[in-house]
Structure formats: structure tokens, C-alpha cells
Amino acid sequence: MDKATEYGLEIYRELNSKIKYYKDEPKSLEEIKGRVKNLVEKLLEESENYRVQLEEFSLQLEAQVEELSKLYEELTAVLDIGKILHETLDPRKSMDRILERVNDIISYEDIIVGEFSDFPPRKDFSILHADFNKLDFNNTVDIIDYLNASNKIKPIIFERNPLTDEEIPIMFIPIESRIKTWGFFLFYGSKKGIFTAGNRKIMESIAEQIAFSYDTLDFLNKKIEQEKLGEQLRIASEIQKSLLPKEIPEFENVDIEAFYRPAYDIGGDYYDVVDLGDKVFLVLADVSGKSVPAALIMTSFRSILRHELEKENQLTTIVSNLNNYISKEIPQDRFVTSIFIMLDYKNKNIEMINCGHNPTLVMKDNELMTFEAEYMPVGIMGDFEFDSQKLEYNNNIYIALYTDGVTEARNKDSEEFEMERLTKIFIENKNKSAKEIVDNLISELDTFVGEAPQHDDTTIMIIKSK
DSSP states (O other), X not given: OOHHHHHHHHHHHHHHHHHOOOOSOOOSHHHHHHHHHHHHHHHHHHHHHHHHHHHHHHHHHHHHHHHHHHHHHHHHHHHHHHHHHHHHSOHHHHHHHHHHHHHHHOOEEEEEEEEESSSSOOSOEEEEEEEOSSOOHHXXXXXXXXXXXXXXXXXXXXXXOTTTXXXXXXXXXXXXXSSOEEEEEEEEEETTSOOOHHHHHHHHHHHHHHHHHHHHHHHHHHHHHHHHHHHHHHHHHHHHHHHSOSSOOOOSSEEEXXXXXXXXXXXXXXXXXXEOSSSEEEEEEEESSOHHHXXXXXXXXXXXXXXXXXXXXXHHHHHHHHHHHHHHHSOTTOOEEEEEEEEETTTTEEEEEEESOOOEEEEETTEEEEEOOOBOOBTSSSSOOOOOEEEEOSSOEEEXXXXXXXXXXXXXXXXXXXXXXXXXXXXXXXXXXXXXXXXXHHHHHHHHHTTSOOOSOEEEEEEEEO
16 A cells, blocks of 8 residues: 555544544545545535534524523512512502513503402502503503403403404503402503513512502501501490499398390490489390490490489389480380389389390299290380389399390300200309309309300399398
């Protein structure tokens, strides 16, 4: 083999080791030349392909860098908006600053930010911000009405106006939390010709943050109102307690004890014991309804009753005048069940008027008696004349007054305490003091109810001759 062939073979082998195109050795110099030329063409072709691939990769990398830069800008905007909302708490006051950042990442022509005035959202909304060129308020109302009617109060992009078929991109983003839909962003027209899925996604994130701020603000406002209401209820409860006797007057021949426990901060039960000199006036009443409305009626009831007691000592007249006043003062759907007693312990007689109240338990000279209601509750009808039940006793009198919060008290199995159980305790404790009887009644009642919630005010009064 001459040197030219040997040199050519060496070049061939070097090229073929890179490309690995041929599997056998050339047999002549001419064949070596042909193969070397072919290998050089293949190498140049692969180099060109590599260059093209490198350029394509470079373009892809540049696009990815641009996309990452855009994503970074969008995430920064979301974080900035989060900081803005954190600073002010109220998204309404932050909207202009929020939209400055939105404008950096969304190329829109018109925008309106609205706050729905009703829930579920209709077309009734107030404007928090608006930049109008093509759009106006009436068109916005029409679009919102269309979205609502089509059940499309959700993130959505239109390529054309769904009402006019005008070729203009629209993006609607509700400001929505799990609690409610607070408002919306409506973008009308894009400076880039379209709104993208990425635009929608980033605006959903921003709207979610704003909705969370609305939720937080709503929670704080309700909490503040609850605190205010709680304080007002506390004061009202103190006022109401002051209307009940701080101490029951002591009498020579009569032992009286009472217990009152409201179901809520403020109750609708009322009792009173008034020393009239030669007689004792007793009342126990239950206002229909509960809490503040019942307490207000109870306050009026007590004020009018006390006023009547100052000028009158005839039970029938007191109750008639009270009923006339109350029927004019309270709503038609409200009333007061009540039991009134005038006890003359010196002459050993009692006078009673039961207006729609629970049966009165009386033990006269060890004889058990029950006095049912004879009249409708106070406040239902005015200009009504009352008559009283009169009862005389020789040795002793023992009376239990109570509201239906006692007999209708329920345990965890929804069983009621009932009149029969109350009567049994009433009889078994007849030889004890009024205080001991009340304590035993409440103890039995609480044991029966257990951990079941108290559903009504509980009031008991025991009157015993000494």
C-alpha cells in the first residue's frame, strides 16, 4: 500500500469513527476517495441540522425566559395585591391601588369592578371602579343579566359580545368565596386582541384574595356588631333584673320564696311581691315570645301594674286596667299569661285571677286543689271585665306558681317534666320552708333535664302560711 492510499485510509477511518456510516473497509484508493467525500457531506449535513436545532432551542429558551419573566411579574403583582389588602382590610378602599397592579399584567381597554348588592347575585350592583371607552353602565347591566340568566356567573372569556355578536373579547371574573359572590371584574376589549387562559387564571387568583378580604371584613363587622349587641344585651339584662324584686318582703305569717332563670340573656318571665300593708299582692307572668321583644313587653307590664297598685287595691280593677293598657301597647300577636293573687293573711283568705296561665297548685288546710285559667291572657282584648276566685282557709295555705318553662322542660329524650311530677314534689315537700321547697324543685328539675338545653325561662314562686 502506497503512502497516498495509507494516508487516505487514515482520514477515512477517522471520519467513519465519528459518523459510523460504513461497516467495512474500502478496497481501493478510488473507493476511499468516494467514501471520504460522502462522509464529509454527511458530517456537514449533521452540523447543519445541529445548528438548526440549536437555533430552535435558543428560540424556545428565549420564549421560556420571557414566559418566566411574565409569570414572575404576575406573581409579584398577586403578592403586591395581597399586601395591599392586608394593609387596608377593606377591598373597597384598596381597589384603585389594586387596579394599578392589574393594569401592569392585563392589557384591557375597558374595565368595570362591581359589588353585588344582593345575594344570590342579580344585576343590582354598585360600581367600585370603572374606565369606560366602548362599554357603559347599561351595557354592563345587560351583560350581567345575561350571565345570570345563563347561569354563567363564573370565570369566563368570550371572543365576541354574546348580546351584540360584536367581535370583541370579554373576560368576566367573579369575586367569589365559599360564603357568597361579592362582586366581579368585567374586562371589555383587549389591547392585545385576546384574553388568554393565563389572564383568566391570574385574575381568578386576585379575585380569590379580594373575596377572602370581603369574608374577613364581613366576619369582623359581624363580630363587632355581636360585641355591641352583647354589651347592649348585658345592660338590658341588668335593667331587667333590677325590675324583679331584689329581696322578697318579709311578712309575719307568710313565707315566700321565688326562683327565676332566663333561657337567654334576657327573658320574658316576671314575678313580683308587693306589701300593701294589710295584704300581699303577688303576680307571676309569662310574656309570649322570648329574648328582647318579650323583655320589652314585660317591662311595660311591670310599669303599668306598679302604677295601678299605687292607686288601687281591688284586684279585679287592677287587672282590668292593666289589661286595657297592655292590649293597646303591644302588637296583636303578643300576649301575657299571668296569675294575680291578693293574699289577706290576717283574715285568712285569698283572691285569684288566672289569665291564660298554668294551673295554680293550692293546698288549703292540707287539701290539694288546682285552679285552672278562667280568662284569656292579658293583652288580647281590651275593655274586658274580670271576676276573681275567692278562697278562705282555717289553718294554713300553701301555693305554687310557675311558668311553663318548668312543666315543659325537656330532657335529652325530649320527655317533659310535666304537671304530675311537679305536683308530686309539691306534696312531698309541704312541711318544708318556702326556700327549701324551691331549692328541691329546682334540684329535681335540673336532674331531670340533665345536659339538655334550656328552651324556656324558668320561674317558680312558693307561698306558705306560717
